[in-house]
Amino acid sequence: xxxxxxSPLAALTILxxxxxxxxxxGYILGRKNKDLDDYMLAGRNVGLxxxxxxxxxxxxxxxxxxxxxxxxxxxxxxxxxxYSLGAVGLLLFAPLAKRIKQLLPHGFTSGDFIRQRYGxxxxxxxxxxxxxxxxxxxxxxxxxxxxxxxxxxxxxxxIGMSVIMFVCVSYTxxxxxxxxxxTDFVQTIIILTGVxxxxxxxxxxxxxxxxxxxVEEQHPMLLSLxxxxxxxxxxxxxxxxxxxxxxxxxxxxxxxxFSTNIGARAYFIAxxxxxxxxxxxxxxxxxAPALGIDxxxxxxxxxxxAGQILGTTGAIVVFIVVFSALASSxxxxxxxxxxxxxxxxxxxxxxxxxxxxxxxxxxxxxxLGLGIVTWLLCVPRLTTLASLLYFTGAxxxxxxxxxxxGLYQSWAGRxxxxxxxxxxxxxxxxxxxxxxxxxxxxxxxxxxxATMVIVSYFEKATFDFRSLSNLKxxx
Amino acid sequence: MxxxxxxxxxxxxxxxxxxxxxxxxxxxxxxxxxxxxxxTGLADGEYYFRLMQADTPLTEPxxxxxxxxxxxxxxxxxxxxxxxxxxxxxxxxxGARNESQxxx
Numbered sequence: 001x002x003x004x005x006x007s008p009l010a011a012l013t014i015l016x017x018x019x020x021x022x023x024x025x026g027y028i029l030g031r032k033n034k035d036l037d038d039y040m041l042a043g044r045n046v047g048l049x050x051x052x053x054x055x056x057x058x059x060x061x062x063x064x065x066x067x068x069x070x071x072x073x074x075x076x077x078x079x080x081x082x083y084s085l086g087a088v089g090l091l092l093f094a095p096l097a098k099r100i101k102q103l104l105p106h107g108f109t110s111g112d113f114i115r116q117r118y119g120x121x122x123x124x125x126x127x128x129x130x131x132x133x134x135x136x137x138x139x140x141x142x143x144x145x146x147x148x149x150x151x152x153x154x155x156x157x158x159i160g161m162s163v164i165m166f167v168c169v170s171y172t173x174x175x176x177x178x179x180x181x182x183t184d185f186v187q188t189i190i191i192l193t194g195v196x197x198x199x200x201x202x203x204x205x206x207x208x209x210x211x212x213x214x215v216e217e218q219h220p221m222l223l224s225l226x227x228x229x230x231x232x233x234x235x236x237x238x239x240x241x242x243x244x245x246x247x248x249x250x251x252x253x254x255x256x257x258f259s260t261n262i263g264a265r266a267y268f269i270a271x272x273x274x275x276x277x278x279x280x281x282x283x284x285x286x287x288a289p290a291l292g293i294d295x296x297x298x299x300x301x302x303x304x305x306a307g308q309i310l311g312t313t314g315a316i317v318v319f320i321v322v323f324s325a326l327a328s329s330x331x332x333x334x335x336x337x338x339x340x341x342x343x344x345x346x347x348x349x350x351x352x353x354x355x356x357x358x359x360x361x362x363x364x365x366x367x368l369g370l371g372i373v374t375w376l377l378c379v380p381r382l383t384t385l386a387s388l389l390y391f392t393g394a395x396x397x398x399x400x401x402x403x404x405x406g407l408y409q410s411w412a413g414r415x416x417x418x419x420x421x422x423x424x425x426x427x428x429x430x431x432x433x434x435x436x437x438x439x440x441x442x443x444x445x446x447x448x449x450a451t452m453v454i455v456s457y458f459e460k461a462t463f464d465f466r467s468l469s470n471l472k473x474x475x
Numbered sequence: 476m477x478x479x480x481x482x483x484x485x486x487x488x489x490x491x492x493x494x495x496x497x498x499x500x501x502x503x504x505x506x507x508x509x510x511x512x513x514x515t516g517l518a519d520g521e522y523y524f525r526l527m528q529a530d531t532p533l534t535e536p537x538x539x540x541x542x543x544x545x546x547x548x549x550x551x552x553x554x555x556x557x558x559x560x561x562x563x564x565x566x567x568x569x570g571a572r573n574e575s576q577x578x579x
Contacts, residue, residue: 074515092563095571102574218502219516221543227516228549235556242563294504296511297476404563408570435544442556449559 006307006315011153012163014319019167022327026171026179050181051258051266054332056273057184058250059090060191061137061329063389064274065281065322066144069302071233072282073295075438076222078230080282085234086241090271093245097255097263099407103468110252110403111344114417116468117406122418126402127344129395129421130247134337135377136392137244138370141330142378143388144299148322151303152315161378164323168330169371173364177257180331187324192273194321198306198314199280205309206287214289222286233438236393240441243396246403250336338366393441394432398424398448405452413459416452424448476513477524479534484510487526487533496523496536503527517541 064083071079104113110130115123142165149160171179212223221227245251255263285301291308295301306318342363347354354362382388398421405412428444435443479487490512491501506512506526519541526533 073513076516088560092567095567099571099574215516218504219514220518222516226546228544228546231546231549232544232552235553235560239556239559292505294507295513296507298513298515301513400563404566404570408566408573439552442552442559445559446555449562 006153006312006319008153008155010312010316011149011155011160011319014316015149015160015163015167015323018320018323018327019163019170022167022171022183023174025183026173026175028175029179029182030175047259048262048266050185051254051262052269052273053188054181054184054328055090055251055254055266055270057188057191057325057328058254058332059086059245059270059274059329060188060277060325061141061144063140063144063329064278065325066148066299066302067140067389068278068281069285069305070299071237073222073285073288073298073301075230075233076219076224076227078225078227078234079222080279082230082234082237083278083282084275085238086278087271087275088238089241089243089245090267090274092242093251093255094264094267094271096246096404096407097251097258097267098261100252100255101258101260101263103407103465104256105469107256108253109340109343110247110249111340111348113252113406113468114402115344115348117412117463118402118414118417122402122414122421123344123348125418125421126247126399127340129399129425130249130340131337133244133248133392133396134333134340135374136388138330138333138337138374139377140388141326141333142374143381145323145326145330146378146381147299148303148319148326151300152307152319157381158379162375164326164330165371165375165378168327169334169367172331172334173367173371176363177253177335180335181257183331184328187328190324191277191321191328194317194324195277195280197317198284198310198321201310201314202284202287202305206290211286211290215286218289229436229438232436232442236390236438236440236442239397239400239445240390240393243393243398243400243441243445247396247399248336249340250332253336253339334367334370337370338363341366341370390437390440391432393437394428394444395425397428397441397444398422400445401449401452405456410463410465411456411461412452412463413456413461415459416455416461419455420448420451423451476511477537478511479526481510483526483533486528488529489527491525491527491532493523494520496538498523498525498536519543 068083071083107113111123111127114126142161145164146157146161149155150157171183215222258266281302284305287305287309288295288301291305293304293308295304303318303322307315310318342359346362347359351358401420402412402417406417424444424447427447428440431443432440487506490504490506491498492504493499493501504512522539522541523536524539525536
């Protein structure tokens, strides 16, 4: 049995201190927000340093720091490598970010593009996928907060989860995207520093030899390069990451927010910086057998190992790093999802004539509402982090081809886009339940591609991209 | 993932794992009062598990079969994934190149 690495009091004290700092940040930065462009898109002129930091910090989620170890603990070496292929999504989004900014200089959301490009039906299918994914990710982040605090300090899951949700919702509500990006910058520095420290401590506390021997003895398949599920996982995870980034308003809102000519470089650099982080996080999980740690649920392996090896000081470092990773993603997701709901549901469906002022106000209520709904869905702790996350892969990977072909190819048709998302999601879900979580995104992507190409061939569409630049802010 | 009831959880000190029902040469794993343990990375085969209280068995042996996916099937998924990735990269590169020619 492992004693808690942190006392409950220490854990809650750190949470309260960081929480107050982040909320103060949100309040101070929020006072600069004068209009909807400021609140939703930080004034559309974010520079390279902040752009890179926010892209990297947002993609370093609690999933990176907790699901990467879980996947390594379940799928071994290829699990670790496969998880780091999530960087490919950021790298490939670099040229897309440039294209998005160019095509839609006044755009607000990914939904804006899909609606203009493919019409209302495809837009609504896309919104369903996008919102489903957003909630899945929000829940996984909320849960991760509770699991982290519980694994390191024994503080009950519901208390840790509630405190973290409260802090993140508060500063996002107060500061909008400006606060999100500024806190991301600070969190990036914390994450990078912490990961280097943790990696160094793991390697010096447990040698490679001992680590290798224990894993080989107790979990032999984890070291096998012919572990079938892990081989299936590799490209599934790559395509899942691509699907997440390509479709999600978290990344589109940043593409709109970054200054002209910044987006491509920021995403590319962020992808390179992100790549080693899941390798380090995953590596930590392989130390569990050598340390004799019992792992009640696979998503607890990361903080359990870190807490054991690193003692109280190290546990505090881990706690701060994971909290930063979690907060930097939770705030981005809250902000971007609220933007999507404000622009595409509130202004798009409920109140089409809504002014920017009304949307500004609605946006704040929506952030609060999202926070409450997420909290309610986190309470029952339905599944593990990886299972929840990869469930959404069946949906998001279906949106890759409508986005890529939609941005570059005039032949991509409206019916094709809608059908490819529906078919991809359906078959992806089937693959998830029939085979496993490690193939859902891949199946979805394959079916979506075939549907997109075949239906577009019969549709014979020709789209004029110049019509996108006519998209006005208030349309 | 293996789980057991609260009463056993409070008394169990370890979990034994063996590839024979007689528990010859068992692997012993530590357990916590959480009442569950996740074991990963086992090779194909038959395994037996039982909870122990010090040196005394606390439960009847549980038989678990581990059977991984067929390697050929895994290879097919890998190749499919690789093809999709190559198509994706080419699509983006061609699109970006046409865009820069158009604007250049």
